[in-house]
Amino acid sequence: MSLFDPLARAFAEGHARDIPDLLSDAHFARDGRATPAAVLIAITDVPHDPQVILTQRPRAMRDHPGQVAFPGGKIDPGEDAVTAALREAEEELALPRDAVRVIGTSDVYHTGTGFLVTPVVGVVPPGLPLVPNPSEVEAWFEAPLSLLLDPASWTSNEVFWRGANRRYLELDWQGFRIWGVTAAIIANLSRRMAWEGVSDAA
Numbered sequence: 001m002s003l004f005d006p007l008a009r010a011f012a013e014g015h016a017r018d019i020p021d022l023l024s025d026a027h028f029a030r031d032g033r034a035t036p037a038a039v040l041i042a043i044t045d046v047p048h049d050p051q052v053i054l055t056q057r058p059r060a061m062r063d064h065p066g067q068v069a070f071p072g073g074k075i076d077p078g079e080d081a082v083t084a085a086l087r088e089a090e091e092e093l094a095l096p097r098d099a100v101r102v103i104g105t106s107d108v109y110h111t112g113t114g115f116l117v118t119p120v121v122g123v124v125p126p127g128l129p130l131v132p133n134p135s136e137v138e139a140w141f142e143a144p145l146s147l148l149l150d151p152a153s154w155t156s157n158e159v160f161w162r163g164a165n166r167r168y169l170e171l172d173w174q175g176f177r178i179w180g181v182t183a184a185i186i187a188n189l190s191r192r193m194a195w196e197g198v199s200d201a202a
Contacts, residue, residue, distance in 0.1 A: 014192030026110035033114025038081035039072030051142035081118035149195040
């Protein structure tokens with residue numbers, strides 16, 4: 001059985017509801033910068049233990065160096081969020097765009113560095129022979145969807161940043177620190193789509 005249908009149902013039901021107070025760092029963004037970007041939340045098609053593909057960015061990158069991220073980047077002129085997310089995943093990990101069954105786009109996240117990030121959720125076959133592009137990806141790994149969608153998995157912390165306290169979530173998984181923008185996007189998605197809703201439907 002494929003994960004696609006139950007995941008799509010849970011996604012549609014969750015996004016039909018109005019959910020207040022989703023996480024955002026818009027109030028930290030300076031100079032009016034609002035660059036459209038997109039990321040791919042690629043979920044492996046393993047109904048009872050789906051994994052989410054994540055990357056670690058090279059430490060020499062200008063934006064978010066060394067951080068764990070979803071494959072993704074800026075939306076080029078003429079692209080929509082889905083096209084950009086699929087293109088970036090192919091460029092970063094050699095993930096074939098035709099291997100992704102897109103479910104839909106989730107809530108736009110405004111980063112403190114001025115990006116408007118649209119998460120694109122899709123299902124991919126397990127065991128894809130991914131090859132990281134060293135100029136964009138230092139490493140890649142998978143983390144269980146059930147773990148990421150469980151609010152109890154995350155620790156809440158605060159840091160003083162740009163003149164104010166910024167609350168952020170973090171989770172350590174097999175030596176990788178998932179936090180910041182990536183954690184916030186996952187947290188917002190978890191309010192739209194609980195793991196129990198996906199697993200019950202599957």
